[in-house]
Amino acid sequence: MKHSVKITLALMAMALAAGVGLWSESGSRDTKLPSSLCGTEVNRSLSRLLLGAGAEVTERNEVDHGRPRPSSWCEVFADGKDALSMRFAWHPDAIDPYEVARSVNSVSNVARPQRTDSVFQTVVGNNGAISTVPCKTSAGSYFTLTVLMKDADSVDQTHRADIEKFMRAYFPATVSTLACR
Template sequence: MIRRSKVAQMASLAIFMLCLPACGSQNIKIPASICETPVDPKLTAPLLKSTGELSEWHAAGWGEKGRSVCIISVDKTEALRLRFDWHTDTIDPMKYSSPNNSVTGLWEPRRMPHLADSATIGDDGSMATTRCKGRGKWHFTLALKVTRDRKIVHQPREIERFMRTYMPATMKTVGCTPP
């Protein structure tokens, strides 16, 4: 009888321990758009890796030519930083993706083919730039930086999946048609 009691206690404890992360956490709904661009929540969720309260902040001048910033926070802590830049010159994202660049520096940056005119990906973000037809000599650049926790090993495959969907969708949102 004592043996069954111990087994029952151990089983109950195991069930409780398995339930603790899921049962005690607050389920949040990942939005269907990030920084005014529609994106499948299944692509955004792995980058946030959290169950806290989400909020979105836009810099003044959002949507105007020049530079715009959009920050996604989880429980009031920055998780994703997105920069949207309109410029007249061609840039090399690899230059801005180097780890010592204070603006967009990425961990382990490398070229990412077949996304835009030029793109890079790192363990904690990505940057892509392209020319836009009908905008004169304008170029559009999107930089994504995962900022939630510097100690977490980031997932470049998840970042790449996100960017391969988000970059073309953002180009459509801002009116950038590739030549």
């Protein structure tokens, strides 16, 4: 009996040591990830889902949260490669993100969109997501955010859950920065 307790304790100690090692290693990789993307604070663990651990992140950001324009883009680069494209759009009329995603004329290019159970109207696809909400500003009465992973395969569902998790946190955080009336 004492022998099995020693083995169990030894295994627990090894697991704990490995866990601490993984945790601290992960933490050091995340320090390269920014605490905000395109002007919105975001948890680094969510950024890691779409950008990868340890990526050197830069962005080309045309979005001014305080002075919205009808359409503004923010491109996020990971290790110099185009990783995410975000379109911040304000418009006068309500839209259905599912219909936008399915339109052949859409700038969204969200592959295989499906509606999600969310507070906001949201669709998630294999390579991106679209969310919309009423948000009166000088640029329009509704705000829509499209997030696209540039290197995601449109037929592969590998990133779908990560995209949804990111959007569930990032979209409301972005809306809170917009001074909607």
